[in-house]
Amino acid sequence: MARYKTLWKWMLIPLLVMQAGIFYDYWGDFTENTWAVHVHYWLASLWYVFLISQPWLFAKNNLDAHRTWGIFGMALAGALAFTSISQLNRDIVYANFVRDNPGGIGPFEPWFFFMILLSEIVLISAFIIAVSMAIVRRKSAQDHAWWLVTTVFILMMPALARGLQAVWIAIYGFDVATTNVVMQPLYLSQAILIAMTLGAAWWLGKVRHPATYLAVGANIIAVFVMEPISKIPQVQELLRAIIAA
DSSP states (O other): OHHHHTHHHHTHHHHHHHHHHHHHHHHTTGGGSOHHHHHHHHHHHHHHHHHHHHHHHHHTTOHHHHHHHHHHHHHHHHHHHHHHHHTTHHHHHHHHHHHHSTTTTTTOOHHHHHHHHHHHHHHHHHHHHHHHHHHHTTTSHHHHHHHHHHHHHHHOHHHHHHHHHHHHHHHHOSOTTOTHHHHHHHHHHHHHHHHHHHHHHHHHTOTTSHHHHHHHHHHHIIIIIHHHHHTOHHHHHHHHHHSOO
16 A cells, blocks of 8 residues: 555656657647647646546545545546547548548558547547446545556557657658558557556556556557458448548
8 A cells, every 4th residue: 555655656657658749749739729629638637637636635644635536536537538539520530531632641541540530439438437447446445546547548549649650750751651650659659558557557566457457458459459440441431420520
């Protein structure tokens, strides 16, 4: 339990990694971002701050404040999940644009944006499950904490992958022939996230915990499983039919 007293300090690392990953993509074209993007960014940032403040309150034995802010945190989680779901149509817009304008977004083909859409569905679902289990296991401090901690590794893929992709583009250039710009940064981001999840799980003695399996599994499925599925034309048309652009 002693390590949970210092957990809030370690939770600063995922916050910094997330902010570094999304920095250029969000702040680089700040004025061009839609209102929905701004809302989603700040809700996600607040969630990471929430996951720092809660263990800090626990470490200070301020359990009344911890429980009170926990109620607000669950509302924040719901808002974050809702804004994530509400933006899924954006991927269809990009996929349709590239379909109608080949090479219009460099090396990216329509299937890539369908993969991102499917990945987001997987990660949002995993996030909802983790938060729900944290509520169910609230009377077990360690289980409750670890279910919530794993949400940072579930949510981080879009931010980290975009940051790495920006680095790849800076190195290789934004060219149709440069196909490694498309997937290699995502493979690396998932490897980093899985390593971070397992490292934190080992430190807290939770390697074989269901939350660990969920976070690792979600990050594997989000890219390595969804990539081939997203290339199936029937899947693309089904998503177009379900989610209007």
